[in-house]
Amino acid sequence: MKVLYFAWLRDRVGTAEETIETPAEVATVADLMGWLAGRSDGHAKAFATPDQVRCAIDQAFAGPDASVSDAAEVAFFPPVTGG
Amino acid sequence: MKVLYFAWLRDRVGTAEETIETPAEVATVADLMGWLAGRSDGHAKAFATPDQVRCAIDQAFAGPDASVSDAAEVAFFPPVTGG
């Protein structure tokens, strides 16, 4: 699974993209966020305020309960501020 | 008093502008419309559908009950269609 980070999540994690293999118990977006938070201090800081983190699975917005089982690309980012 | 006509009111009256002296009993816009309607066949046609006629006194919209006693310039025209 490819994981992308944008804006201050990328700043905190320290990378824009990584490829990971998740254990079977990581079923949802919320599970994945918890699991990623354990990978490094940077990851922990990035996911310290989960209500400020948004997710897209295969380039479509996904809520915390969405399944990541079949996801090829999961992205994490702050609420958008374009326009 | 100067009276101006616009759009199809001018077409029907046959003139864009005329200067008139009104008798004392012509107090309101409605009175003036009735009085003008008697001046010619063209005037009669112009004022035959008074609900389709709008009025401005000295370049500000005025309703049928508005006084024309102190008016210098009274204009009659159809509902506006600009923009």
Next chain:
Amino acid sequence: MIRVQQAAFDVGAEIAAFTQGTGRVGGVATFTGLVRDYLGETPEGAPPVRAMTLEHYPGMTERQLERIEAEAHRRWDLADVLVIHRYGRMAPGEPIVLVCTSSAHRAAALESCQFLIDWLKTKAPFWKREETPDGDHWVEARAADDAATARWERSAP
């Protein structure tokens, strides 16, 4: 600023100059009304319009547009307003009217732009005469325009 003129104007150049002048505040909204090449609400079966002539009431037009502009400034926090309205004869595709508003708040720019075009449709003394293959005729006022203006009379932000 209010401009009432017979000459055609360049929509892109006017908007570029307006944006250049006030753009740093945040947002610019515009509405351009153009001469359609058909009559009425839908193109189906409507005869083509060859040209249109806009008559107006010189003096009152400027007064009404200035009042409408002042009302927009009173209701919204606007950096700038531009209204250009033409009169005289014009061909299909030519611009009739341009409204530009700028504000730090995009909602203020967009809402005031809509307010200005709605209000001038019912409060500015212009009359349209269309030339068609079936002859010339004066355009009738639309009840929908009165309704659009009435909406703003109910709601002052």
Next chain:
Amino acid sequence: MIRVQQAAFDVGAEIAAFTQGTGRVGGVATFTGLVRDYLGETPEGAPPVRAMTLEHYPGMTERQLERIEAEAHRRWDLADVLVIHRYGRMAPGEPIVLVCTSSAHRAAALESCQFLIDWLKTKAPFWKREETPDGDHWVEARAADDAATARWERSAP
């Protein structure tokens, strides 16, 4: 049409071309968002912005903007839609985003223009980073933007 690009664009030229292409239908509405030269909601006391960088999610951005464009066409009878959104670094006064809509009905053009800018503010994956004398910082999302989008979810015309 959707365009996501790094290059600056000429607001006047884009609007002129859009109007030329579809103008005969009646009305063209536009909204241009520009880089402000100050931070926050009001200029009083707000520090100046030297420049801004917009990051985006390539691929998802285009998909989201195309969905938003399709939704506007579904809700209103529009002749044409253009959305240009930039990414990369830009200076105060430069355009960030342009939305143009055209329709035979002015309300459709104006409302869909507002809908498009409201939606893309909360549904398109862009993030603004401002450079100020006090250092760089990511712009925080505004609750008002969510409210503006939520409004459209309640009312489908």
